[in-house]
Amino acid sequence: xxxxxxxxxxxxxxxxxxxxxxxxxxxxxxxxxxxxxxxxxxxxxxxxxxxxxxxxxxxxxxxxxxxxxxxxxxxxxxxxxxxxxxxxxxxxxxxxxxxxxxxxxxxxxxxxxxxxx
Numbered sequence: 001x002x003x004x005x006x007x008x009x010x011x012x013x014x015x016x017x018x019x020x021x022x023x024x025x026x027x028x029x030x031x032x033x034x035x036x037x038x039x040x041x042x043x044x045x046x047x048x049x050x051x052x053x054x055x056x057x058x059x060x061x062x063x064x065x066x067x068x069x070x071x072x073x074x075x076x077x078x079x080x081x082x083x084x085x086x087x088x089x090x091x092x093x094x095x096x097x098x099x100x101x102x103x104x105x106x107x108x109x110x111x112x113x114x115x116x117x
Contacts, residue, residue: 061112068105
C-alpha cells in the first residue's frame with residue numbers, strides 16, 4: 001500500500017512538472033524553429049520588394065532635396081540682389097516672402113536628409 005501511494009505521488013508530481021514545463025515553453029513559428037541556421041531570419045521575396053521600394057523612395061527624396069536646394073539658391077541670389085540694389089534698411093514685402101520660402105525649403109531639406117540616413 002505504501003508503494004502504491006508513493007508511486008501515485010511520484011506520478012502526480014511528474015504530471016504536475018510536465019504540465020508546468022509545457023506552459024512555460026516558447027513556441028517558435030515553423031519557419032524559424034525548423035530552419036537549419038537557427039537565429040537567422042528567413043529571406044523572402046517580400047524583402048526584395050521592400051528594398052526596392054526603400055531605394056526608390058530614397059532616390060525620390062534625393063531628387064527633391066536637389067530641387068529644393070536649387071530653389072533656395074535661386075531665391076537667395078534674388079534676395080541678395082534685391083537687398084544690394086535697394087540700399088534701404090527696410091526689406092520689402094517681396095523680400096520677406098522670399099525669406100519665408102527659403103526657411104520652409106531649408107526645413108524640408110533638413111527633414112528629408114534625416115530620413116535618408
